[in-house]
Amino acid sequence: MRHFLLLLFALILSWSSFSQNKEQLSQLSFDALLDTIQKYQFSDIEKALDAAEAYTLKGKRENDKEKEWLGMQSSILVNVNFRKYKLANEQAENALEFVRSNKLPDLEMQVLLLLGDLHGIVTTVDQQLFYYNELLQLAEKKNDPSYREYALTRIARVHDISGDSQKALNLYKKSLEYFKHKPLDSLYTQIKKNSTLVILYSSMALAHLKLEHIDSAKLYNLEIKKFQEKELDSCYGVYAYLLEGEIAYEEEKFDEARENYEKAYSICPSEYDLMALNKAYALGKIEVGAKNYKRGIEILQSALDDYQVTAAEEGFMRDYYEKLAEAYKNTGNYEKASFYYEKYLVSKTEYTKLKEDAKESFLKRERANFKRDFDAVVSEKESSKSKLNYVLLGASIIVLILLFLLLKFYRNKRANEIKFRDLLAKIEAAPTPDEIIDTKDAVLEEKNTSDVPEGTKQQILSGLKKLEKQEYFLKQECNSYNVAKKIGTNTSYLSKVINSHYGKNFNTYINDLRINYTIIRLKNDVIFRSYSIQSIAEEVGYKSADSFTKYFKKDTGLNPSFYIKEIKNIA
Known part of the structure; x- marks a missing residue:
């Protein structure tokens, strides 16, 4: 241990001649080299890279392929830390060739993940997804569920960038369940x-x-x-x-x-300059939001001057530039405001292109998958036909599908607008709110009320009206047992009377009341319209947004979000 410390101390003191002799440096232990890389990975690129290259050299000399790869990986990550993304990407491509030629599939999965992350910055989303999908296929081939989930969570992030946050959430939820139970x-x-x-x-x-x-x-x-x-x-x-x-x-x-x-x-x-920039943005946007514009400028401008944004990063800077432009405008410095607003517009264009590239890339992959499956089927049945005919036929079908989907989208939009107008007409025409939606069930649980005394029927109907006025149906504990208990009867009698009098089952009866209440309140209450769908669902008695959305659409033909949007447009 003492020998190791002396070597490390001597190494730090004599660093000026360090990079001249990597062979000599590679005589140090792997741990000593790793400590050196970690010490300088954010502060001195030359020292960190020399230590990483010496680590690779030592691994190669000792014929330890995994150590050799770790040295390569360290060089890549050091270049990432210093924002030399293109060089890091080239090194990662070489590393991929190295692990494949040496048949190291576990390390290959690591490199594919790293390459996917890098290509999101230096090339295109299409290339990024290419590597994530390569990783996905290799993980499935090796039956490695962990790397499969890593690939899926990365693909989820690309969906998020493309604007499809809901699809991203679906993938995140699946990964969450996997890692929870692993x-x-x-x-x-x-x-x-x-x-x-x-x-x-x-x-x-x-x-x-x-x-x-x-x-x-x-x-x-x-x-x-x-x-x-x-x-x-x-x-x-x-x-x-x-x-x-x-x-x-x-x-x-x-x-x-x-x-x-x-x-x-x-x-x-952290010494990482990107962390400093992120911190400045977080604190700077708060000052701008709080109208402390001069303080916001101090924080944002100082960090930006220190960071020096690279061309590859411009597409991710739109929010930062927007806050600076807003702050300068509100302090009367219109020249600076104009300068950063122009940079914001350029960055926004780059980011929009990134989103569109992501969307197009997913669409291309869907097309490619469709074409691959289609070609396989056709090839089995009509092997005598030429490949060119398959391609043309597949392309024609894809075009028709896209046209069909586009037409379907506009038809659905038009149909929803008609349904919305019909619903408004129902609201205006209904004498009372509970007559807007009045669902009748084709199959009833217990329609025969011959064994229910007439006095009991009236007691039940009177009790139901009383509970409606109290809006008991909005409570999540509103079920047939609790309603029967409050009225002073049993669930069998309650079910038969509701079936007979209203022509619907108990659940339909409660859902109709809830949806009618929601329709009216959303129409009249501006604040209620600003709630999330989950909050609205809980407010009207549902435990989940999914259940609420299902019944709302079943009764009205519309999604709640569409109804809210249209109500806002006419309010």
Whole structure:
């Protein structure tokens, strides 16, 4: 141990001649080289890269392919840290060739993941998805569910960028279930599990924020907070504070947002300049939101001057430039405001292109998958036909499908508009709200009321009217047992009377009341219209947004979101 420390101390003192002799440097132990890489990975690129290259050289000399790869990986990550993305990407391509030629499939999956991440910055979304799908196929071939889920979560992020946050959420949920129930082992420790779940909850919360589902984002943030007192990898504790800050910012609680961001960035201080820029944006946008424009400019401009944005990063800077332009405009510095507004427009164009590329890439893959399956079927049945005919036929079908989908979209939109107008007419014509939607069930549970005394029938009907006036149907505990208990009868009598008098089953009766109430309240209550679908669902007695949406659409033919949007347009 003493010998190791002396070597390391001598290495640091004599660093000026360090890069001249990597062969000599590679005589150090792997641990000593790794410590050196970690020490300089954010502060001195030459020293960090020399140590990484010496690590690779030592691995090669000792014929240890995994160590050789670790040295390559270290070089790639150091270049990423210093934002030399193209060079890092070239090195990763070479690393992929290395692991494939040496038949190292486990390492190949690591490289494919890294290449996918890099191509999102340096080339195109199409190339990024190519590597994620390569990883997905290899993981399935090797029956490695962990890497399969890593690939799917990355693909989910691309869906999020493309604007399809709902599809991203569906993928995140599947991965969450997998990692929740994955058994622990020597690699997947409790700490690793906790950290993985925190990342997934955070990704889901951010996707909900993009969809403006603040209540849902808060729920996932509560899940993250549960891990604050558990074992986590270092720095993972920041996620709860960062999300708390984002939610507070969205709700314009700027002091609370500032406090949470400060906590987040104090938990895990870093020399990485990108972290400094992220911190400046978080704190700067708060000051701009709070109308402390001069302070906002100080924070945002200083960090931007220190960072020096590369061309590859311009497409991700639109929000930063927008806040700077807003701050300068409100301090009267129109020259600077104009400068950053122009940069915002350019960055927005780049980001829009990134989103469109992502959408197009998914569409291309869907087309390719359709064409592949179609060609396979046709090839089996008509092997005598030429490949060119298959391609033309497949392309024609794709075009027809796309035209059909486009036509279907416009027809559905038109049909929904007609349904909305019909619903408005029903609202105007209905003498009472409970007559807007009056569903009749074709199959009734117990229609025969011959064994129910007449006095009991009237008692039940009177009790139901009383509970309707009290809006008991809006409570989640409103079920046949509780309603029968409140009226002073049994569930069998209650069911028979509702079937006979209303021509519907108990559940239909309650759902009609809830949907009628919702229709009227959304029409008349501006604040209620601003609730998330989940909050509206809970307000009117449903446990989930999915259940509410199902019954609303069943009764009205419309999704709640479409009804709310159209009501806003005429309000």
